[in-house]
Amino acid sequence: MSVFKSALTPETAEGLQYHIHLKPGDVPRYVLLPGDPGRVPLIASYWDEGRKISEHRGYVCYVGKYRGVGLAAMSTGIGGPSTAIAVEELLRVGADTFIRVGTTGALQEYVRLGDVVISTAAVRFDGVSRIYVDPEYPAVASYDVLLALIEAAEILGVRYHVGITASSDSFYVGQGRPGFKGYLPDRWRGIEVKLKELNVLNFEMEASTIFTLANIYGARAGAVCAAIANRVTNEFDPHAGITEAIKVANEAVRILYEWDELLRSSGKRYLSFSVLRSVLRR
Ligand code: URA
DSSP states (O other), X not given: OOOBOOSSSOBBTTOOBTTXXXXXXXXXXXXXXXXXXXHHHHHHTTSSEEEEEEEETTEEEEEEEETTEEEEEEOOOSSHHHHHHHHHHHHHTTOOEEEEEXXXXXXXXXXXXXXXEEEEXXXXXXXXXXXXXXXXXXXXXXXXHHHHHHHHHHHHTOOEEEEEEEEESOSSGGGTOOOGGGOOOGGGTTHHHHHHHTTOOEEESXXXXXXXXXXXXXXXXXXEEEEEEETTTTEEOTTTTHHHHHHHHHHXXXXXXXXXXXXXXXXXXSOOHHHHHXXXXX
16 A cells, blocks of 8 residues: 655655656656546557556556657546646656647637647636636746647648637536526626637637646646537537547657757757757758
């Protein structure tokens, strides 16, 4: 039986984390974060090799290699609270680059079912990020992760859109869907229309938590989500675009790895077009 250090630091002497049951060294720096535990083996099915290393409290984790690059995929569960635990504990075991791979409801008519949405930032309609920091603090994606996701979508020929996402801890009322017996407080009635007018692309439930925590801790994060719903046309297909979002996320890790190596070898801190041009010239 594992012995945990204390209530304040619920980890074992080896650093095994209470919820995710992983310890330092178990995962590489790049971790894909789907909400659904069932999607983890699906993500790994596109890798050169992959194996399950843990499953606890809904946090299923696989590690492996995609096109030679070491990576992991771990489920976050639905919404902010379980996602914040996932990010907190993954950071403690050595991960520093997170890509959410999820599903989403499009708020713009031109985003078709099966398209993917790559987030530049997320409106913080979650609860947990407000516990961490005031609502004025921005939930932004890391520009290099964002660019890698765009590049991956281009390479793979996937239909994609780039822009602001809204993340809510509520699938129903908080996304303007009537609750049981039609319950819908004024604050959330028509929220999907208000956000559409503000040029927000989509609703999902985890990106703002991942982005906020990643920024606070100096880690990196991005998000790519498959549009399984369109709130303007009122269409819904729970399978649309999931394969495409997974492929984009996996490929983005390979690209980021290449860029990270380039930065390391050139001694540069930030990715820029001049750094990228120097590779093309080689
Ligand atoms: N996920 C969400 O959070 N909302 C949707 O409409 C679809 C997927």
